[in-house]
Amino acid sequence: MTIKDTPQEWEVRATDTPFVGNKTSVRxxxxxxxxxxxxxxxxQVHPGSVAVLxxxxxxxxxxxxQYRHPVRQKLWEIPAGLLDVPGENPLHAAQRELYEEAHVKAEDWRVLTDVYTTPGGxxxxxxxFLARDLSEAEGERFAVEDEETDLEYARVPLDELVRGVLAGELHNNCLVVGVLSxxxxxxxxxxxxxxxxxxxxPARPFEA
Incomplete structure (x- = not known):
């Protein structure tokens, strides 16, 4: 028996969108x-995201x-962001997020893992992505706003992050999944x- 997720779509008799927000909606x-x-x-209907370890x-x-209002905590995270443009190449989006959030570029990129964050809702x-061979990005830093004006930065050994995840000290899903992967x-x-x-x-088809 092969353990592998498989596409399937059950019949939908009716659909409605009672709420439409800035980036997401409820269906x-x-x-x-x-x-x-x-x-x-x-x-919740979501455009999808990318994250960079x-x-x-x-x-x-x-x-x-970064401060995350829904959970009322400042969480240690890896750089991440939305796929704002339908069909956007996820690698290009990840490179953009690494530059905008950390002013860093990377020469070596691989897919680390793909996940659904909350498939029941x-x-x-x-x-x-796993990004290696890092260096400081060229040019001026990206102008930040809102929660991003209060960002803190750190570089932490991988082994220490594994310890923190297993100890229940780190909770951001992209960080947890990325570090353990x-x-x-x-x-x-x-x-x-x-x-x-x-x-x-397949979850978010994209252009080359």
């Missing part, structure tokens, strides 16, 4: 269950600490098997 679908009865499912030559991960898909790839000897940066992404 209500009447979905036909396998036994024939119909149930209502509400979920940037690893320097000293085996440290580039982190950003949101269709957000995130592609997490990289640690697992190393421990299993599969680091060289990571997909190329332009690998297909």
């Amino acid at each position: 209500t679908d009447d979905v036909v269950m396998p036994d024939g009865h119909v149930v209502r499912r509400d979920y 940037a690893l320097d030559e000293e085996d440290r991960v580039l982190l950003i600490k 949101c269709d957000e898909a995130i592609r997490i 990289l640690a697992s790839a190393r421990a299993s000897g599969r680091l060289d098997e990571l997909r190329p940066a332009d690998a297909p992404w």
